[in-house]
Amino acid sequence: MRPPARPQSKKPTPPNNSQEFDRLYRDHVDLIYRYAHRLCGEVEAAKDLVQETFLNAYRGLKDFRGEAQISTWLYTIASRACMRMRRKRKGEPQRELSLDEFVPTSEGEFRLQIPIDGLTPEQALENKELREALDQAINKLPKKYRMTLVLRDMEGLSAKEVGTIMGLNERTVKSRLHRARLFVRRELSARGITQQDHRSREDWQPGGSGL
Amino acid sequence: MTGKKSARARQSRSVPPRHQPGEGRCLDILRQLSAYIDDELPSDICAELRRHVGACPNCEVFIASLRDTVKLCSNHQTPPLSAQERAMLRLEILQASKSGVPR
Numbered sequence: 001m002r003p004p005a006r007p008q009s010k011k012p013t014p015p016n017n018s019q020e021f022d023r024l025y026r027d028h029v030d031l032i033y034r035y036a037h038r039l040c041g042e043v044e045a046a047k048d049l050v051q052e053t054f055l056n057a058y059r060g061l062k063d064f065r066g067e068a069q070i071s072t073w074l075y076t077i078a079s080r081a082c083m084r085m086r087r088k089r090k091g092e093p094q095r096e097l098s099l100d101e102f103v104p105t106s107e108g109e110f111r112l113q114i115p116i117d118g119l120t121p122e123q124a125l126e127n128k129e130l131r132e133a134l135d136q137a138i139n140k141l142p143k144k145y146r147m148t149l150v151l152r153d154m155e156g157l158s159a160k161e162v163g164t165i166m167g168l169n170e171r172t173v174k175s176r177l178h179r180a181r182l183f184v185r186r187e188l189s190a191r192g193i194t195q196q197d198h199r200s201r202e203d204w205q206p207g208g209s210g211l
Numbered sequence: 212m213t214g215k216k217s218a219r220a221r222q223s224r225s226v227p228p229r230h231q232p233g234e235g236r237c238l239d240i241l242r243q244l245s246a247y248i249d250d251e252l253p254s255d256i257c258a259e260l261r262r263h264v265g266a267c268p269n270c271e272v273f274i275a276s277l278r279d280t281v282k283l284c285s286n287h288q289t290p291p292l293s294a295q296e297r298a299m300l301r302l303e304i305l306q307a308s309k310s311g312v313p314r
Contacts, residue, residue: 021305025301029297029300029301030291030292033289033291033292034291037289038287038289047296047300051300051304051307058304058305058308059308099238099242100238102241103238104273110272110273111272113272113275113276113279114276114279114283116279116282121279121282121285121286124283125283125286125288134284138284149284153281153284153285154284154285156285174245174246177245178244178245178246181280181281182241182244184280184284185276185279188276188283189276
């Protein structure tokens, strides 16, 4: 059971656009939930974020003039809500990722690999350990980098769209994305999940005969 | 081997001097790798980088692992909401909107 949303105030919003809202909700809730889940890394926080997003969308619906795509508008509301929610909860500092920290300093570090050789990404992700490693790596990213990576590489938006949603220019989006990818790469490869580990796992189902 | 050598010689002229394969200073190359794998580099810089990568096994492996990272991210799956969860969330949102919860 999730707690009721928030303490109440005196200014109710009249439900004059509920049909429109229902359509908006029906058509986009799965998209926004997926985004929220990727950002938050867990179900309850993702549901809170969906609720916050659609509540704000409901209130803003009458002002939405259709200059942006509806999905872009919703991604923007969700992203802002996510920034606020997390800040409120943890007060976590926004760590900056410096490119320097990703320069390999040894031959071994250079040659770390992600263990998907010979497999399609779908097949590789059938491995629970790799899936969890990926989730953990994404969750460890400082949130503004995580948001950039999720929007660009997981939701599949263009750098320009990500910039519109996050209020950044394309150059900053690309720079953040690059650092986020390097971070996840290092996390995944440094865990030392090897092909051997894959084969010995019970849940490992080699989808192909490439190994 | 000779092919590799001549590629190395070419690369030493065109690649920024900070990059020293095997010694780990690759900042200038590293900076461009996402643009490289996203196919966003101007063709001359891209060709230069490709030449370099062909001559540097370390960079080749590094780029492959960065590509794999992006592929894994783009194939990441999220468990969907059930119909019941979807309906429940909708009710909660409508209730909250009626009670005028502050933003």
